[in-house]
Amino acid sequence: MNTAIIPNARNQAPVGSRWTFGADSKGRIFVVTERKPGGVVEYKQEGRAYFGSARLKDFLADARCIGA
Numbered sequence: 001m002n003t004a005i006i007p008n009a010r011n012q013a014p015v016g017s018r019w020t021f022g023a024d025s026k027g028r029i030f031v032v033t034e035r036k037p038g039g040v041v042e043y044k045q046e047g048r049a050y051f052g053s054a055r056l057k058d059f060l061a062d063a064r065c066i067g068a
Contacts, residue, residue, distance in 0.1 A: 012060060013032050013035070013041050013056060013059060013060065013063075013065075014032065015032050015033065016031065016032065017031070018030070018031055018046070018065070018067050018068065019031075019032070019043070019059075019063040019064060019065055020063065020064050020066055021062050021064075022062050022063075028046075029045070029046045029066065030043045030044065030046070030052075030063070031043060031045075031046055033051075036053075039055050040053055040054070040055060040056070041054055041055075041056050041059045043059075
């Protein structure tokens with residue numbers, strides 16, 4: 001059974017999905033760790049202790065999903 005999380009119109013940045021940012025030239029990958037009320041997304045860089053948060057609208061404007 002395939003349990004992959006695929007972003008769609010209803011769930012645009014699901015927890016566990018992997019993303020890259022357009023302006024990032026280093027090939028870093030970020031994972032969504034939590035969705036908060038009010039459209040806030042929290043994320044973590046894979047393999048590092050770097051955390052961040054952004055409004056979902058701003059996150060989706062610059063990020064590109066690469067899988068789950």
